[in-house]
Amino acid sequence: MAEEQGATETLTNGEDHLPQVALIAQYVKDLSFENPNAPAIYQAPEQPKIDVQFNIGSQPAGDDVYEVALKIEVSATMGDETAYAVELLYAGLFGIRNVPEEHMAPFLLAEAPRLLFPFARRIVSDVIRDGNFPSFLLEPIDFGALYMQQAAEAEQLATAQPVGEA
Numbered sequence: 001m002a003e004e005q006g007a008t009e010t011l012t013n014g015e016d017h018l019p020q021v022a023l024i025a026q027y028v029k030d031l032s033f034e035n036p037n038a039p040a041i042y043q044a045p046e047q048p049k050i051d052v053q054f055n056i057g058s059q060p061a062g063d064d065v066y067e068v069a070l071k072i073e074v075s076a077t078m079g080d081e082t083a084y085a086v087e088l089l090y091a092g093l094f095g096i097r098n099v100p101e102e103h104m105a106p107f108l109l110a111e112a113p114r115l116l117f118p119f120a121r122r123i124v125s126d127v128i129r130d131g132n133f134p135s136f137l138l139e140p141i142d143f144g145a146l147y148m149q150q151a152a153e154a155e156q157l158a159t160a161q162p163v164g165e166a
């Protein structure tokens with residue numbers, strides 16, 4: 001009888017109420033590489049001008065499971081010609097339990113992308129190299145600072161809106 005009571009205490013000792021976060025899976029959701037001006041583009045004398053854009057999104061994927069998607073777009077131009085264009089949508093499934101609501105957005109929009117970024121960065125680099133272009137490695141991104149900046153801008157915008165006016 002004492003053993004059964006001890007087993008019950010083990011299950012209800014409060015550990016199940018601690019915050020828990022786990023990376024369940026990470027995967028390429030969509031990948032595109034375009035080389036529209038080959039083979040002429042390989043004979044261009046100039047170095048390409050590189051433009052990088054990225055976006056972060058998250059959505060619930062089940063009970064206590066969220067999908068975080070990191071979209072990276074890299075385009076290279078030489079004059080008016082496109083050398084290459086890469087679009088990668090790299091995602092991760094995160095299990096999140098017992099995390100206070102005020103900590104969810106910072107995790108989903110700053111910490112989770114930080115965990116996914118090195119893998120997405122490698123994929124973009126490999127695709128560009130495999131397209132026979134010079135190596136290109138994305139610079140590290142401080143997702144935490146970006147999140148804080150966007151949160152501050154959103155707060156400023158919210159306080160600038162007069163209440164009750166439409």
